[in-house]
Amino acid sequence: MPSRRETILRHLSRALLIPGLMALGAAQAQAQTRPQPQVLRAVLNTELQVLDPIVTTTNAARVFAYMVFDTLVSLDSHGGYRPQMLEGWQVSEDRLTWTFRLRDGLEFHDGTPVTAEDCVASIRRWAARDSFGTQLMRATTEMRVVDSKSFEIRLSRPFAFVVEALGRPGNQIPVMMPARLASLPASAPVPEVMGSGPFTFRRGEWRPGERAIFDRNPRYRPRTEPADALAGGKVVRFDRVELISIPDAATRLSALQTGEVDFLEIVPGDFIPALLRDRNITVSRPQGTDQIMSILQINHAQPPFNNLLLRRAAQQAIRQSEVMASLGLPENLTLPWCGSIYMCNAPGSTDAGTEALREPSLERARALLKEAGYNNEPLVFLHAQDSVTLNPTALVMADQLRKAGFNVDLRTSDYATVAQRRLNTNPVDQGGWSAAAVIWNGIDLINPIGNFGTGNNCVPGYPGSYCDPKMTELLRRYSEAPTPEEQRDLAGQIQAEFHSHVNVIFGGQFSAASAHRANLKGLVPFAIPVFWNVERQ
Numbered sequence: 001m002p003s004r005r006e007t008i009l010r011h012l013s014r015a016l017l018i019p020g021l022m023a024l025g026a027a028q029a030q031a032q033t034r035p036q037p038q039v040l041r042a043v044l045n046t047e048l049q050v051l052d053p054i055v056t057t058t059n060a061a062r063v064f065a066y067m068v069f070d071t072l073v074s075l076d077s078h079g080g081y082r083p084q085m086l087e088g089w090q091v092s093e094d095r096l097t098w099t100f101r102l103r104d105g106l107e108f109h110d111g112t113p114v115t116a117e118d119c120v121a122s123i124r125r126w127a128a129r130d131s132f133g134t135q136l137m138r139a140t141t142e143m144r145v146v147d148s149k150s151f152e153i154r155l156s157r158p159f160a161f162v163v164e165a166l167g168r169p170g171n172q173i174p175v176m177m178p179a180r181l182a183s184l185p186a187s188a189p190v191p192e193v194m195g196s197g198p199f200t201f202r203r204g205e206w207r208p209g210e211r212a213i214f215d216r217n218p219r220y221r222p223r224t225e226p227a228d229a230l231a232g233g234k235v236v237r238f239d240r241v242e243l244i245s246i247p248d249a250a251t252r253l254s255a256l257q258t259g260e261v262d263f264l265e266i267v268p269g270d271f272i273p274a275l276l277r278d279r280n281i282t283v284s285r286p287q288g289t290d291q292i293m294s295i296l297q298i299n300h301a302q303p304p305f306n307n308l309l310l311r312r313a314a315q316q317a318i319r320q321s322e323v324m325a326s327l328g329l330p331e332n333l334t335l336p337w338c339g340s341i342y343m344c345n346a347p348g349s350t351d352a353g354t355e356a357l358r359e360p361s362l363e364r365a366r367a368l369l370k371e372a373g374y375n376n377e378p379l380v381f382l383h384a385q386d387s388v389t390l391n392p393t394a395l396v397m398a399d400q401l402r403k404a405g406f407n408v409d410l411r412t413s414d415y416a417t418v419a420q421r422r423l424n425t426n427p428v429d430q431g432g433w434s435a436a437a438v439i440w441n442g443i444d445l446i447n448p449i450g451n452f453g454t455g456n457n458c459v460p461g462y463p464g465s466y467c468d469p470k471m472t473e474l475l476r477r478y479s480e481a482p483t484p485e486e487q488r489d490l491a492g493q494i495q496a497e498f499h500s501h502v503n504v505i506f507g508g509q510f511s512a513a514s515a516h517r518a519n520l521k522g523l524v525p526f527a528i529p530v531f532w533n534v535e536r537q
Helices: 004-034 057-067 118-129 129-138 162-166 249-260 269-276 308-317 318-324 361-371 388-406 417-420 469-480 484-501
Strands: 038-041 073-075 081-083 087-089 097-102 138-148 151-156 199-201 213-218 240-244 281-282 291-296 377-384 407-413 435-441 504-510 515-517
Touching: 004 469, 038 162, 038 249, 057 213, 073 162, 081 417, 087 435, 097 118, 118 129, 118 138, 118 151, 129 138, 129 469, 249 269, 249 308, 249 515, 269 281, 269 318, 291 308, 308 361, 308 388, 308 504, 318 388, 318 504, 361 388, 377 417, 388 435, 407 417, 469 484
Parallel strands: 038 240, 377 407, 377 435
Antiparallel strands: 073 081, 087 097, 097 151, 138 151, 199 213, 213 240, 281 515, 291 435, 291 504
């Protein structure tokens, strides 16, 4: 029989345990009734590796930039440039003084207000790395803070594209960050991620090659206009976005079909027919500047392509229809041929200077090789085997060059190795290169000052090292052209000179189709994924 002391202890234990159980039960019930976070899971085509969009040109960093940071001006779906962080701007009568004013309520993620000082420092840091920014700064005599919300850009000569420069959609994006970070050298990533964009980034939980997590920014004040490409109101409807790393393409597809992920940035061509038959999946069909241009980048600084005749021989060797066929895409996702450096089926499209390119000829290519005195010098061709777009296009281009008579030395590796080697300016026997297959987004080709194929003319260190004094003068005249008619005429002259000098060679224009679960509504159509406005229904 228990003692009196044991009986008292037993009752005391029960008295303490019952409230605890009741509290636990209440907590569990509350957890069951509390709304679960709405999470969107996406898979990008390439991994997020660098968190500073000023020091890299990768598309993953561009997606990251538009989530975490914001820009003064944004591009809309019609090719127009609208105020984003700005309330607006004023231009002096002589168009040499531009005054910009920030809109109310802009805050960085730590709660500090965005100021004009931050903007001036951010523009300077971006301009140190970007060709469009460099051209703007060359025309600028002074950039100064007027007050906490206003700043001025004073020009030494007319520059017709001030607003377009500040709204450049990439690859190095003029994002705004605190002056304490923007004042650091642009040659290295900033040590801290501090933006004012619609999402915050959980840097402490970032695992490159695994997962990157973003939360809706409660401090962000969207514009009141509807979302339109990069412009308008960036209203975030999900609590969290997770970028998931799934290297294998087939595994990505399976994850989308089972609902483990909601969005794939790029679907390999041979998977598209199966997805089109799946009522739970929607496949995009980008057009115009939302498409991609396949490029054969050639090194002008080293043999054989330091010889103009050999560049023109390679130009005649590349048949776009064969390159595009290698992607396995449906016919409505590729163009049979495009020669416009501003993309075809786009506002800036032109046929200027393309007459000799429409029907490439192996016979003409071989004749040019003979005229140039080509002596079978090796052509080191960089081939990224791990890319669903670069792998097949590179193999076809390399084969076409061989058929024309070039001695092609194919160097196969991953894209990271290719990207690094393209920066090597040494001869091929010292780690250099001759050619590489790359892709350029159409949104980066809209304006010749920012176009990769023209805007980097004579820029030291840019892969390919193309440099054409005639192009330098044409770009200067274009930057000062006061009317749309003059701009269009000069844009045509720039394109004709581009093809004549053979800065790069086009492999064809195509759509990199994305795919998402059909229950996602409100996805903003654009060349890169943007995750505002979208919701699950």
